[in-house]
Structure formats: C-alpha cells, structure tokens
Amino acid sequence: MAEPSSAALDALRAQIDEVDQEMLALLQRRLKLVGEVGTIKHREGVPIYAPKREASMLAKRRAEAEAMGVPPQLIEDLLRRIMRESYVSEKDVGFKRVHDTLGPIVIVGGGGKLGGLFAQLFTLSGYEVRVLEQNDWDRADALLADAGMVVISVPIDKTCEVIERLPPLPEECLLVDLTSIKQAPLAAMLKAHPGPVLGLHPMFGPDVSSLAKQVVVVCHGRGEEHYQWLLKQIAIWGARLHEAPASEHDQAMQLVQAMRHFTAFVYGLHLKREHADIEQLLQFSSPIYRLELAMVGRLFAQSPSLYADIIFAQPDALARARHYLDRYQEALALLEAGDKVGFEALFDDVAQWFGDFAQQFRVESANMLMAANDSRSG
Ligand SMILES: NC(=O)c1ccc[n+]([C@@H]2O[C@H](COP(=O)([O-])OP(=O)(O)OC[C@H]3O[C@@H](n4cnc5c(N)ncnc54)[C@H](O)[C@@H]3O)[C@@H](O)[C@H]2O)c1
C-alpha cells in the first residue's frame, strides 16, 4: 500500500531531500580528508584509532549540539558511525612497516580465516608473507629457512602437534601463536624453539572490517625485546593490547568464551527441540530478543569445530558447565515451589553483586538496542 502523502508533506520532503544531499556532500568531503589523514598516518606510523582525539572531538560536538538545540546523542551516534568508516578507509591505505629488516613471515594455517586476516594485515604493512598449509610440509624447510617470524594459526586441537612438527627455526626467528587458549601452545612453543616466543589471542573473529578498538591479549613468552616491534605494529593497526599471564587468560576464557558458547549452543538446541518457529518468533520479538536470537543464531553460521575446540580445549570447562547446571536447578527449584519471594531475594542478591555495572550495562545495552532497531527495515 502506498504511504499517505499531501502537497504540504511533499514540499517539506523535498527540502529534507535537499538537506540529506547536503549531508552527503559533506560526508564525501569528510571521507576525502580522512583519506589524506590515512596517508599521513601510513607514512608516519600513527595508529588508525586515536581515542583521545575522538573523546575530545565528541565532547566538543556534543556541547555545540546542545547549544544548537540538537540532541547531543544524535551527533555522537552519527560521528561514531562515520568514524567506523574512517577506520576502514585508513586501513585500505596500508600501514607503516615497523620492522624494516625482518625476514619473511610464515603463517602456518595462513589459508584459514584468522591466519588469512593476519596475512592481509602483514601484507598491507609491507612484509613478505608466506603461507604454510596442511599439504606444504614437504617444503617446510625451504619455507622456514630464512623466516623472521612464524605465526601459528591452525585449529586449536592441532596447535601443539604442529608446533612440535616445526623444523629448527633460525635462532633469531620470533615464534608466535594466535590460538584461543594460551597455556598449552605457549608451553609447546617455549619447548620447541629456544629463541623469542610470544602468545597472542586476538579477541575478535575474521569478519572485522578493521582492528580499530579490538583487543589482542598478549601473553609474554621469551625475549620481549625481540617482539616489541610486533606489539607496536598491532597498535598501529588500531588494536588495544591487554597483557595477561596465560593462566589468567585461560581462566577468563572459560567464562568469556567456553561457557558463553556452551550456553548459546544449549539455547539453540532447546529452540530446535521445542520446534520453535523462528519466523514466528521474529514477528513477536522485542529488539532485545531479536538481538539475543541473533547472537545465538550467528553461532550456528560458523564452524562447529572452532566452537567444539574452544569448549573442549578448556580443562575446567566441564566443571564450569556442571556448576551452571547446579545454578539452573537451584533457580528451577524456586520455580517448581512457586517461591516468588525466594526468586526475588536471589535476584536482589545477584543485582547487588553486579553493583554499578548493572546500571552501566543498562545504558550501554539501551544504545545497542536502539542501533539494532535502527538497522531493521519493514
Ligand atoms: N576464527 C576466529 O574467530 C578466531 C578468533 C581468535 C582466535 N582464533 C584462533 O585462530 C586459529 C585458527 O582459527 P581459524 O578460525 O582461522 O580456523 P580455520 O579452520 O579457518 O583455519 C585453520 C587453518 O589451518 C590449516 N591447517 C590445519 N592443519 C594444519 C597443519 N597440520 N599444518 C598447516 N596448516 C594446517 C587449515 O587448512 C586452515 O587453513 C585457532 O587457533 C583459533 O583458536 C580464531
């Protein structure tokens, strides 16, 4: 059905079209300026993400918006979205190469998703990148003979055996892994190679458009002075580095990844077994439920082995899952007993434990939900 219209409405809509076209021209001008910034950053090795500049710019624009009677959050939302575009366009210009004399970088598993992303980033930064894939082991000696750095990016359950399979590397060669767990790969690398060793865990998937604002966990291995350049290189790509001992990383990952993926998996399984009709659920869904469904559904668009590996590779994941079941049963018992008062008391107890974070998460999620709702059409 055609949307209602009138002459008065049409006249105003024509003016709105003009304003939008002006915005388009302004965006074009801004993108061009950002392109020039990208060229300078590439030349001078300045990180693409400039948090202080962003914070001061947003604060000024918010104040100006307020003075003009424009909602400050509107300009902040627009600018944040526009800056996301800046990260991508600045990335495409390429990055300064921090280590001028490094030998070739060999990415073991470089034909895969994450290895492929890092191959692209190192290539954009001017390094020679070689890929060592499953069928390349007969020429591994030749590929690795003059390597300046070897990056391991193979499935988690293959990582240690692949590290053990490496021939002796050049003494100065840096050995790095990108595995989602850190203790076992780091120990295997330290054993296999007497030279510099570093454990990294990129806390993002291969579908990110740029590394701006993404986190890379750094677990030190050996010979820190030999890999400062790499940490600087990753910072130039825009990522934030978070240093942590491998054991602390693996503990945190049990909740951040293993348990989260496990509970999302169980929720997906439950929907299937309950014969839920996804089309119908979407018709009834609030923005938050749609977001939740999207978070669960996206798991099943990815490789089962990646998630199985993350969950099964965590030594304590089973104990965590059992604890979770205990808590589910504890809450279920309240439901079975019709104990609403007990439920509310438990709710309060958890709310107090969340403390100020509860309010912070409420504000954060409200913005996310509005953005998710904006992206809907129809
Ligand atoms: N994908 C992610 O979201 C993500 C995020 C963070 C960390 N990681 C880590 O990155 C690593 C790779 O994950 P991915 O998602 O890129 O997996 P992937 O399956 O896409 O890639 C793995 C690659 O390793 C290759 N490979 C397998 N066995 C090999 C062998 N013996 N020798 C050489 N190559 C071999 C495969 O052919 C494939 O190309 C894993 O350790 C994972 O924990 C992945």
Ligand SMILES: O=C(O)C(=O)C[C@]1(C(=O)O)C=C[C@@H](O)C=C1
């Ligand atoms: O000013 C910069 O350094 C830019 O790269 C430009 C810009 C922007 O689009 O305004 C983009 C990314 C930075 O994080 C900050 C600002």
